[in-house]
Amino acid sequence: MRARPIAPGLVVGELVARIDDAPRDAWRRVAVDGPPAAEPWALADALVGPLREVGRDVVRVSARDFLRPASLRYEFGRHDPDVYYDQWLDIAGLVREVLAPLERGGTGRVLPSLWDSALDRATRAAYTRLATGGVLLLDGSLLLGRALPLDLTVHLTLSPSALARRTPDADAWTLPAFARYEREADPVRTADVVIKTDDPRHPALIEAV
Template structure:
């Protein structure tokens, strides 16, 4: 594997250029995937700012707002790594309310948030309409390998030692979920743009997936 060093700003700029190069008919669904320490939402926000300057309508959605209720997430206990990997995300709702409406023939009418995991209640968010040529930026963890429809995917990858070092101690029970994800999905290679993020200030883009 060969990696090309990039700064966070350069990465955001190159990804923005790739997204903006797409035809403006229809929508572009972008998945930004990574374990919590990689802060995929920060990259998604940076892309959103740049795309809006270019005149592209942008909708930000976080997979964390499409988790299942606690009664379902914690059926096997609060610290079950396999459950976090397999069942925490409400894939059906994410497809139905976000990704499907932005696919070919879709309505463009999206529910940007469904469930507040902190309060364990529905968000009661209003539907939003993403204009033609708009870009969906969806961030979250463990998103690839599920067959979620999208036009571009980015994975922020951490080596096992870096993940263990940067993940808060109270979250170490989830390490097996991320190890399993890395082994089964190989997201660094599966993503359209794989980024090594062991050092958040000095990223490296996998040459096999040039931007």
């Protein structure tokens, strides 16, 4: 593996070109994965406008709107990294309401959010229909290695020291979950695109040699 430095302003352009380099007779399900310290939602948001400019319909979805109820997330306490890794995300709901409808022959009807974790209740969001050839942009953490039906995966990686430095003290209990993620999911090797973001001002694309 080697790191190829890339200007921050060029990251979005390269990703848009890759996403758009696909037939327009089917949907594209794209995940931007990374720890909260890497702000994967910011990159996913930045892709929306440029993709629409090249004629792609876009729906934005965040995995944080598909968490399980607090009674399940906190069943063994609020700071259990293994529960955070294994049980916080409502994988079945995310697949059922967002990813499966965008399989070939699917309905194209996507539920943009399911659960408001702050209020701990259903969001009651309305379904939206993604035009054929459109792009679903999903952001979240710990998404890989879960057999999610995705067409392109982008992983934002941080070194352990950078991750620890950029994670707020209140969230330091999650760090063992991300260490486990590196061991078990190996996102740097399994993601389609990997971007090193130890210093967001100087990102680098990680490429196979």
